[in-house]
Amino acid sequence: MTTTRKHTALPKAQILIEALPWLTRHHGKIVVIKFGGNAMVNEDLKAAFAQDVVFLRHAGLKPVVVHGGGPQISAALDRHGIVSEFKAGLRVTTEDAMDVVRMVLAGQVQRELVGLLNQHGPLAVGLTGEDAHTITATKHTPEIDGERVDIGRVGEITALDTGAIEALLADGRIPVVSSIARSQDDGHVYNVNADTAAAALAAALGAETLMVLTDVEGLYEDWPNSDEVISRLTASQLEKLLPELSSGMVPKMEGCLHAVRNGVTTARVIDGRVQHSILLEIFTDEGIGTMVVPDELEGDAQ
Numbered sequence: 001m002t003t004t005r006k007h008t009a010l011p012k013a014q015i016l017i018e019a020l021p022w023l024t025r026h027h028g029k030i031v032v033i034k035f036g037g038n039a040m041v042n043e044d045l046k047a048a049f050a051q052d053v054v055f056l057r058h059a060g061l062k063p064v065v066v067h068g069g070g071p072q073i074s075a076a077l078d079r080h081g082i083v084s085e086f087k088a089g090l091r092v093t094t095e096d097a098m099d100v101v102r103m104v105l106a107g108q109v110q111r112e113l114v115g116l117l118n119q120h121g122p123l124a125v126g127l128t129g130e131d132a133h134t135i136t137a138t139k140h141t142p143e144i145d146g147e148r149v150d151i152g153r154v155g156e157i158t159a160l161d162t163g164a165i166e167a168l169l170a171d172g173r174i175p176v177v178s179s180i181a182r183s184q185d186d187g188h189v190y191n192v193n194a195d196t197a198a199a200a201l202a203a204a205l206g207a208e209t210l211m212v213l214t215d216v217e218g219l220y221e222d223w224p225n226s227d228e229v230i231s232r233l234t235a236s237q238l239e240k241l242l243p244e245l246s247s248g249m250v251p252k253m254e255g256c257l258h259a260v261r262n263g264v265t266t267a268r269v270i271d272g273r274v275q276h277s278i279l280l281e282i283f284t285d286e287g288i289g290t291m292v293v294p295d296e297l298e299g300d301a302q
């Protein structure tokens with residue numbers, strides 16, 4: 001009996017002990033995890049995401065979740081008879097659309113993730129960038145073909161106050177942040193791309209890692225012609241690639257660049273459709289996806 005138990009338990013102990021170097025390295029470190037709307041494919045994946053985040057928290061890391069919800073917003077706008085249009089990878093957001101964006105992000109997606117995380121204990125607390133001045137923005141007018149374009153209530157982040165998130169982390173909670181900003185100028189709110197918000201928060205919080213979960217394996221070298229994933233690149237290499245990128249990858253990779261240029265050790269884009277991709281990324285050396293490192297760290301970060 002005892003021999004049988006030893007026989008089956010030993011491989012489990014080995015798996016746990018293999019994680020020890022990573023547990024030591026990441027202990028007490030802040031990890032900002034961006035969960036993209038496109039990665040929220042089904043109930044099992046969302047539940048596995050919540051398990052991974054709670055696992056990180058119990059393993060001594062400090063996870064902060066920033067969530068997206070692009071497809072969920074598009075579906076809700078469609079139900080309201082509002083057509084979705086994107087320019088420079090950002091949603092053209094009219095006043096009416098803004099109400100729907102806020103309702104979907106803060107009232108639906110965030111609530112669902114908080115609920116899933118809290119199935120494991122009193123851990124998650126949801127907030128938006130409006131709360132406690134966490135994210136302040138002014139109107140963003142992207143430059144397209146050399147001209148500034150009005151895309152409505154889309155915000156450009158001007159200030160971050162990480163006090164509320166830090167207080168939650170100090171209390172052992174898992175903050176779940178929706179990418180809506182308070183307006184610096186008119187008392188209303190702005191729609192901020194969730195990748196941009198996650199990257200800005202990662203830098204402001206002094207996070208060790210920014211992890212962006214999406215619906216592709218990583219940054220493809222020659223998208224959409226090939227599925228060759230770039231596994232690792234430096235900030236300077238990424239900067240050269242940026243002008244060639246399209247659609248949803250633009251804010252993601254700009255965010256990764258901003259993060260590693262502002263103190264974050266690694267920024268990773270990984271496939272959120274792979275169950276437990278967060279654990280694979282943090283606790284094994286079989287990292288999946290694309291890792292961006294600061295120029296001076298080339299060769300070091302894992």
Ligand SMILES: Nc1ncnc2c1ncn2[C@@H]1O[C@H](COP(=O)(O)OP(=O)(O)O)[C@@H](O)[C@H]1O
Nearest residue numbers: 036037038214215216218219220223246248249
């Ligand atoms: N070079 C590239 N590598 C990978 N994906 C790319 C690339 N360029 C554009 N994309 C597109 O970006 C999408 C991911 O961004 P997005 O749709 O905003 O996802 P999310 O909801 O996770 O933020 C991919 O599904 C793909 O269609």
Ligand SMILES: CC(=O)N[C@@H](CCC(=O)OP(=O)(O)O)C(=O)O
Nearest residue numbers: 036037068069070090091193194
């Ligand atoms: C300005 C802007 O584009 N905001 C995004 C916010 C949600 C988001 O970024 O969601 P994903 O991460 O799932 O794409 C939008 O309205 O779709």
